[in-house]
Amino acid sequence: DAMVIQNPRYQVTQFGKPVTLSCSQTLNHNVMYWYQQKSSQAPKLLFHYYDKDFNNEADTPDNFQSRRPNTSFCFLDIRSPGLGDAAMYLCATSREGLADEQFFGPGTRLTVL
């Protein structure tokens, strides 16, 4: 089945230790998104790619970076995680039409010690 895969599902890191989360898709969608979701809150968009064009949200901290080496893969790098970065990180993909839903991966739950 076509899907969005995120690895790992759970990630524990130490304060200040860089961490990379990965996302892959078999849907061949040209738009990919990274969201941060804290407990009992709505997902917050960090950035998205349209093909290789990177779009950063204005309030996304510089601590968060992303790479998309090809259509299928996208990475979220957190350069120096702080305690406030502990959250669920959701990857999603879509086509570009207004009516096209976003398909989400299962998420990576990040714990910062």
Next chain:
Amino acid sequence: AQKITQTQPGMFVQEKEAVTLDCTYDTSDPSYGLFWYKQPSSGEMIFLIYQGSYDQQNATEGRYSLNFQKARKSANLVISASQLGDSAMYFCAMRDNFSGAGSYQLTFGKGTKLSVIP
């Protein structure tokens, strides 16, 4: 200004009963799309149903239907014959041409936590 409003932080429904989850939205764009997602405790966001601003009929998908009242700017989700597995967080979301670069961005409401009681 908040674009998506979900006024019910939590809802309870008896198993096999119907439940309506409220969503109001705000946009000046005549072309927009409304989405509902379900998020179980496992964390994955599951797409449920879509309504386009120009759609003449209310969207339906199995037990899910959308009560779309354009003049009131509301897009309420109706779940019929509730099941225990429907217990989850439900998010209403909108995309319009003002959402962000290329109009790809979804704006989410704060969500409603639905609990189905046996």
